[in-house]
Amino acid sequence: MEELRKVLNEAKNRLIESFGLEPDVLLPDIRYRVIEEIVSTSIIREKVELTLTDVIDDAILNKYLGIPVFLSLAWMMFQFTFSVAAPIVDAVDMFFSWIGEIIGEYISNSFLASFLADGIVGGLGTILVFVPNIFFLFLALSALEDSGYLARVAFIFDRLMRKFRLSGRSIIPHLIGFGCNVPGVMATRTIAGENERILTAITNPLISCSARLPVYVLFAGVFFPDNSPTIIFSLYMLGIVLAFLISFVVGRFFLKGKPSPLIMELPEYSMPETRTLLMHMWERGIMFVKKAGTVILAGVIAIWALSNLPLGVKSVEESYLGILGHIMEPLFKPFGWDWRIAVSIVFGFVAKEIVVGALGMIYGVEEEALEHVISQTMTPLSAYAFMTFVLIYVPCVATLAAIKGELGWKWAIFSAIYEVILAYLVALMIMVIGGVMLS
Amino acid sequence: MDLLCGIVRWFMPARALPDLVQTSLSFDLGRGRVPAITLDPGMGLSLLVIGFSLLYGGLGSLKGKLKGGESFFLAGSILALILLVLQVLILFANGVETYALRIEDFSGWTPLEDLNEGLVLGLLAIPTLSSSAKRLRSLRKTGYQKD
Numbered sequence: 001m002e003e004l005r006k007v008l009n010e011a012k013n014r015l016i017e018s019f020g021l022e023p024d025v026l027l028p029d030i031r032y033r034v035i036e037e038i039v040s041t042s043i044i045r046e047k048v049e050l051t052l053t054d055v056i057d058d059a060i061l062n063k064y065l066g067i068p069v070f071l072s073l074a075w076m077m078f079q080f081t082f083s084v085a086a087p088i089v090d091a092v093d094m095f096f097s098w099i100g101e102i103i104g105e106y107i108s109n110s111f112l113a114s115f116l117a118d119g120i121v122g123g124l125g126t127i128l129v130f131v132p133n134i135f136f137l138f139l140a141l142s143a144l145e146d147s148g149y150l151a152r153v154a155f156i157f158d159r160l161m162r163k164f165r166l167s168g169r170s171i172i173p174h175l176i177g178f179g180c181n182v183p184g185v186m187a188t189r190t191i192a193g194e195n196e197r198i199l200t201a202i203t204n205p206l207i208s209c210s211a212r213l214p215v216y217v218l219f220a221g222v223f224f225p226d227n228s229p230t231i232i233f234s235l236y237m238l239g240i241v242l243a244f245l246i247s248f249v250v251g252r253f254f255l256k257g258k259p260s261p262l263i264m265e266l267p268e269y270s271m272p273e274t275r276t277l278l279m280h281m282w283e284r285g286i287m288f289v290k291k292a293g294t295v296i297l298a299g300v301i302a303i304w305a306l307s308n309l310p311l312g313v314k315s316v317e318e319s320y321l322g323i324l325g326h327i328m329e330p331l332f333k334p335f336g337w338d339w340r341i342a343v344s345i346v347f348g349f350v351a352k353e354i355v356v357g358a359l360g361m362i363y364g365v366e367e368e369a370l371e372h373v374i375s376q377t378m379t380p381l382s383a384y385a386f387m388t389f390v391l392i393y394v395p396c397v398a399t400l401a402a403i404k405g406e407l408g409w410k411w412a413i414f415s416a417i418y419e420v421i422l423a424y425l426v427a428l429m430i431m432v433i434g435g436v437m438l439s
Numbered sequence: 440m441d442l443l444c445g446i447v448r449w450f451m452p453a454r455a456l457p458d459l460v461q462t463s464l465s466f467d468l469g470r471g472r473v474p475a476i477t478l479d480p481g482m483g484l485s486l487l488v489i490g491f492s493l494l495y496g497g498l499g500s501l502k503g504k505l506k507g508g509e510s511f512f513l514a515g516s517i518l519a520l521i522l523l524v525l526q527v528l529i530l531f532a533n534g535v536e537t538y539a540l541r542i543e544d545f546s547g548w549t550p551l552e553d554l555n556e557g558l559v560l561g562l563l564a565i566p567t568l569s570s571s572a573k574r575l576r577s578l579r580k581t582g583y584q585k586d
Binding site: 050052055056057058059060062065068069071072073075076078079080083084085086087090091094225227229230233 | 479480481482484485487488489491492496505506507509510511513514515517518521522525528529532533535536539540542544575578
């Protein structure tokens with residue numbers, strides 16, 4: 001076996017020396033050349049057949065225009081997700097406010113009324129109002145996927161990604177990560193090279209999943225009302241840039257070897273079908289609603305209990321939650337966050353969506369009033385630092401479990417530690433650089 | 440200009456930009472300026488990408504080039520059309536917020552505010568897309584000589 005491997009490696013090296021290409025690239029290249037030779041000698045065509053895909057690809061896959069076109073389409077996707085979904089978000093918000101009022105009016109037992117109004121409606125309601133945004137994001141992603149464009153993104157980014165020790169194929173798990181990091185990490189199985197697979201999996205949590213959306217929508221809407229889609233777009237882009245940088249650093253210093261080449265067949269462009277789009281949107285979006293009914297519901301009930309225990313506390317500040325918040329507060333003082341904001345991030349470890357629900361419960365208000373309260377306690381700069389921190393810090397439990405399942409404990413622990421440190425450093429940089437720019 | 444001003448305004452909000460950009464790129468209709476200049480870097484980038492594709496593609500197309508000409512023109516026109524559809528949807532959504540839901544943040548909103556540069560460019564791209572589609576259809580019928 002060892003001898004066979006030696007012979008194989010020698011043959012591989014001879015091929016690389018003679019042709020300057022990896023065998024993985026060389027073999028299909030030669031195969032297609034032979035096919036082209038046979039076709040050109042057996043079929044005579046005066047004119048070349050024209051397909052719409054060939055024409056569009058000439059511009060879309062252009063090495064200078066490809067990435068700007070992708071960025072432009074990504075920005076349009078976020079405009080669609082936030083600006084177009086806004087009326088539905090507001091309607092859902094009005095509904096939960098109405099439910100909260102009804103509970104306050106008809107339930108006389110104050111403990112039960114607090115559990116239902118603050119715990120269930122306040123906690124879960126603040127998260128569920130963002131369901132339309134998540135459905136719209138999945139609708140836009142499905143449209144890009146079904147049109148055939150998303151497959152081309154891997155090709156467009158291959159050249160750039162190889163510089164960061166990744167392959168173009170890494171973009172697929174990263175794009176899946178925009179929905180949820182768990183399938184994103186699992187999708188790294190399709191990457192042939194071991195090093196690229198590790199790098200893609202450990203950087204996938206930096207790709208902003210839909211669970212972070214409620215945090216962004218809330219804070220960007222309050223502090224940057226005129227530019228909220230662009231602010232959210234910047235967070236998504238920051239996540240991508242950081243994922244590339246971390247890949248480069250880890251790949252350069254911890255993992256040796258070159259990325260394997262990208263070979264893929266691009267599908268023809270086609271007009272997405274409305275029925276299929278709606279089906280994809282529903283299948284992916286409903287997962288968020290189910291999660292809200294299980295993990296998130298359990299999380300908000302736990303937070304409600306922590307904010308009301310020990311029994312007889314008069315305010316959240318005196319509760320276990322308040323005590324924990326005051327312990328954490330000094331650590332986040334440089335970012336201008338009070339104990340309430342600091343303690344809310346702890347719950348993001350269970351699921352990132354819970355951060356907003358936790359804030360609603362800590363302040364004891366619903367979404368609309370929450371916007372007013374946080375606008376009084378933070379500046380736009382500290383709010384941006386907070387959104388950045390939520391983007392980067394420790395992956396949720398499910399994502400960590402997926403990394404452990406794919407790569408083992410070592411890489412799962414590594415991911416959790418590097419992300420906390422990175423989140424703190426980036427948030428600090430934002431405060432320092434932003435402070436200088438605004439002064 | 441939209442992209443540059445958007446970047447400056449976004450990263451350095453303290454550096455107030457002169458109203459020159461607004462006044463030089465739009466017309467005053469009494470109730471508001473048309474097109475409304477958003478000064479958003481994302482919009483700026485989209486306009487730059489579409490503008491470049493149409494210009495480069497248009498020039499190449501005049502020289503009779505399909506690849507590096509007509510193809511860029513078609514891609515630019517499609518992107519402009521997507522931007523137009525998006526702007527119309529946003530206009531509709533803001534209308535719902537104002538007139539149906541009566542959201543406080545939208546009090547005083549008029550449709551003129553959403554008649555922005557993206558919408559205008561999208562409208563202008565409709566004839567370019569239709570002419571590009573016609574040329575490509577005729578090329579598909581006759582076939583074309585490889586560039």
